[in-house]
Amino acid sequence: MxxxxxxxxxxxxxxxxxxxxxxxxxxxxxxxxxxxxxxxxxxxxxxxxxxxxxxxxxxxxxxxxxxxxxxxxxxxxxxxxxxxxxxxxxxxxxxxxxxxxxxxxxxxxxxxxxxxxxxxxxxxxxxxxxxxxxxxxxxxxxxxxxxxxxxxxxxxxxxxxxxxxxxxxxxxxTGYSEGPEAMEARFRRNLEIAERELESARDAGQDGHEVAIRESNLARSLVGAGRREEGMELGERVHDGGALPDIAMESFARAMAITAAAHGDTVLARQWAGRLRAVANHPVWADTVLVEISAAEHDPVATLDALELVPTTMVDEHGRQVRRVEYSRYEVWALWKLGRARDVRRAAVRAAAAGVLPGQPYELWEWVGEDGLREVVEALTEDAWQLLGVLCTHVGATEAARNVLDLMARVRPGDLAVLLCARELRFPADLAGLEEAATWSARMRTAGLEEYCTLVALAQDVGTPAPQRARAAALAHFAYGDPRALPALEDALAAVAPEDEAELAAHLDVLAPGLVQRA
Incomplete structure (x- = not known):
């Protein structure tokens, strides 16, 4: 056997x-x-x-x-x-x-x-x-x-x-950025949870470490919810109490430093950066904070000097990695402030190829221009590409954001991520805005996304002025025969103010000759 x-x-x-x-x-x-x-x-x-x-x-x-x-x-x-x-x-x-x-x-x-x-x-x-x-x-x-x-x-x-x-x-x-309303709701929710957690820890008589951790959570939640002074004061008490474990203090000190810098208190920000350096297992974590603080001080030279302290790539003893490229937004901004246009474009493209967005859409439009932005967009990794599209919708009321999304659509015609982002755009209530909406409608329909036709969406949007809704509906009917257009046109016409009727009639006669009389 x-x-x-x-x-x-x-x-x-x-x-x-x-x-x-x-x-x-x-x-x-x-x-x-x-x-x-x-x-x-x-x-x-x-x-x-x-x-x-x-x-x-x-x-x-x-x-x-x-x-x-x-x-x-x-x-x-x-x-x-x-x-x-x-x-x-x-x-x-x-x-x-x-x-x-x-x-x-x-x-x-x-x-x-x-x-x-x-x-x-x-x-x-x-x-x-x-x-x-x-x-x-x-x-x-x-x-x-x-x-x-x-x-x-x-x-x-x-x-x-x-x-x-x-x-x-x-x-x-690879998380996407939240819109302002979602962020506000999340901060409110976190504040309620943090307050309840701290109260429970105190009622249960938990030790100083546990209470300090919950106090630090509350401090961060207060700041996020717009109660910055309360949060920063509580943060000082948490630090002075000395009960917060070093590993928790590292994260907390960084958050406090960045918060102070974002609100213009760079003296306090540098104080918290020093506290971070005292507890961090590697000085690079404090050095990266100094990059952000220098940028908050609007000092491009100091920002570039601080970036020189950040290694190209480093992995610490806990397996955490830092890459200098992740701070490219600060490098691109500093180079732009110093008038180094060629270096700006190179740094932005290098970051895009590494999967890092080197700025908000409106910043990139200003910093690198349309030609430079095309290079950046063409170099983007897939995740960064999709994130850029989402960011364009979060600031979709700006012309620069719409321009960036339009450029993305021209670089990758028919790209689904870009087209879905375009559903969130808001266009000016004028003929130029109507032209933009018509362009996106054509793109949607070419990709087989008739249900997301931008002109129809504009025509049905009660938040859009009635004359613009009517123009969009007329164009959707004339260009595509969309069955949703005529009901939307009737609703819009009923809401048009008498003083706008003559001008609108002239526009509609150009966009869809004879349509209003037939309707």
Whole structure:
């Protein structure tokens, strides 16, 4: 009889996400974790196509609920998982690494919690987050989440925590910028959670470290919610109290420094940068803050000098990476201020090729001009390309933003991401604005997106002046025979002021001869 070979059970991994209204980025995230054994998506109340997209990748899609507690939501999601190990990702993140290496280390038996680097590949220009390490892999039976805000992985009662870095894996954050209304709502929500968390910690008599962490969360939430002075004063008390652990103080000091700089208090910003330098494991994290502070002081020479201290690429002992290219917005701005046009274009193109947007749309239009921007747009990586389109819609009322999106459409005719972004544009209520809308309508229809016809959308928009709505409806009917146009025209005409009727009639006779008389 042959010898029986004992095989070690295969390491099983469940990727777990909590999501809400993530249709723009969810597919890329789920594609990056297809290699795991199970994907669990816990939806907290999406009103877009998030659930539909999730079901293309997994059968385990839970239509759950939201109770203002991130930790509780993650634990409800983990409760639906069946794998031995849990990989936690967010919808605007992507896993990068070797599945074979991950399984090898998870199955080694040396640890039950693993940290991996989490870095930002594409962010809104001017809001750079330094890479951090985070517990993203842990044995499902051993770990759970704690904390309603800035939730953390903790060991379950009676479980010994053995923590190690995990080679061969990282998370890349490719999140898109939020619009002003979404950001305001998020800040309000975070403030409510932070206040509740601090009150609970104090009522429970938790130790000084725990209370200080929650106080720091509250300070940051106060600033984000517009109560800056309260937040900064609380931040000073947190620092002076000395109870905040160094690893938490590092993140907190950076946030306070950037906040102070953004509000013009560069003296306080440099004070917080010094506090960051005192606790950071590497001086580069303070050096990167000095770049942003120098820019806030409107000093291009000091900004370029500070950038010289930032290495091209560096990975610290925690696996966090910094790349100088991620600070290209400050370099491009400084070079532009100094009148170095050729260097401006080179730096902007170099950043675009590395997946970093070197400025907001309106900034790029000013800094590099239309010809230079074409070079930048042509060099963009896919994620940066899509982010630029989204940013154009967030500042869509500006001519520069519309010009940038128009340039993108000319560089990549029929690009779906650009066309979908164009749905959010708002055009001037004049003939030039009508011409822009007509151009986008033609692009939509050429791509088979008649339902998103810009002229029809303009005609149906009750926030648009009635004469412009009427002109858009007339043109949509005359050019395309769109059945939605005539009802929209009738509604618009009914709302036209008497003093505007004669001028509008002349316009309509040019756009769609005889239409008004027939209607």
């Amino acid at each position: 042959g010898a029986r070979v004992s095989r070690k059970p295969e390491t099983t991994i469940s990727a777990v996400l909590i999501v809400k209204d993530e249709e723009e980025c969810l597919a890329r995230c789920l594609e990056s974790v297809r290699w795991v054994d199970e994907i669990v998506v816990y939806d907290t109340g999406s009103s877009d196509r998030t659930v539909e997209i999730a079901r293309r990748f997994t059968d385990t899609v839970v239509e759950g609920y939201w109770d203002d507690d991130f930790g509780a939501a993650r634990n409800r999601a983990i409760a639906r998982a069946t794998g031995e190990w849990v990989l936690v990702v967010d919808a605007d993140e992507q896993f990068v690494g070797s599945p074979h290496t991950v399984r090898k280390h998870l199955g080694s038996g040396r640890a039950n919690f693993f940290t991996i680097p989490v870095g930002t590949q594409v962010v809104q220009p001017g809001t750079i987050d330094p890479p951090a390490t985070s517990v993203r892999f842990f044995r499902r039976s051993d770990g759970q989440y704690a904390g309603a805000l800035h939730e953390q992985v903790v060991n379950r009662p009676g479980v010994r925590r053995v923590l190690r870095p995990l080679p061969g894996a990282s998370i890349t954050h």
